[in-house]
Amino acid sequence: MRTLVLASTSPYRLQLLRQLGLPFQVAAPLFEERIDQEIAPDLLVRHLSLHKAKSLGERFPDALIIGADQVFTDPRGKVLGKPGSAEAAVEQLREMAGRSHTFYTGVTVYDSLSREVSTDVVTFTVTLRRLNREQLVRYVKRENPVDCAGSFKIEGLGIALMERIEGSDYTALIGLPLIRLTAMLEQFGVEVL
Known part of the structure; x- marks a missing residue:
């Protein structure tokens, strides 16, 4: 089997x-x-995931390299990223509460030997419940989601923030859409099952 990176x-x-x-x-x-606000979010995550994967081509000259990136947009279409601090996470969640936001997760498989590329974007929409500041502060204190786009961990307590989630692959919301990645790897001869 080919080396996966x-x-x-x-x-x-x-x-x-x-x-x-x-x-x-x-x-x-x-x-x-x-993050460039002038670039559409789907194109942005495609670009970022592709360049992350290609950046390792010289280091791994005969490998299948997987790159991924994620951003989300507010209801006005503004691209947002990771909060970086607990205070920013609380503020980001406060702004998100009661609204729907779309997450864009780009995924790329790059064959560094043949230079063949497969890249795609998977979207997922979340609607947060209306929560008060104290609830949000407690959530951020418990999970410390400062390195997560959207300031929550859906695979953890973040599910309690949700009113509704919509999409075909919940792993895209965590940062790597495994359903799509499995199909992409099969294009390169890697059978998961």
Whole structure:
């Protein structure tokens, strides 16, 4: 089997990829991501996931390299990212409460030997319940989601923040859409089952 490399420092993506039961390596991408408000969110995450994967091509010259990136948009279409601090997480959740937000998760498989690429975007929409500031502060204190787009961990207590979630693959919301990735890997001859 070809060498698989996850181009990510995200512990959430690492945990998700482990679910497929395939051997893989992990390496930090050699690409600095920037959120550009002028670029549509689906194009932005495609671009970021592609460049993360391609950035490791020289280091792994005969591998299938997986890149991923995620942003979400507010109801006005503004692209948002990770909060970075507990205070910012509470404020982000306060702004999100009672509204629907769409998450865009880009995923790329890059064959560094043939330079063949497969890239896609999976969307997921969440609607948060109306919660008071004290509830949000308690949530952030318990889960510390400062490194998560949207300031919540859907795989943890973040589910209690939700009124509704809509999408075809909940793993996209965590950061790596495994349903789509499984199909993409099969295009490169990697059978998960």
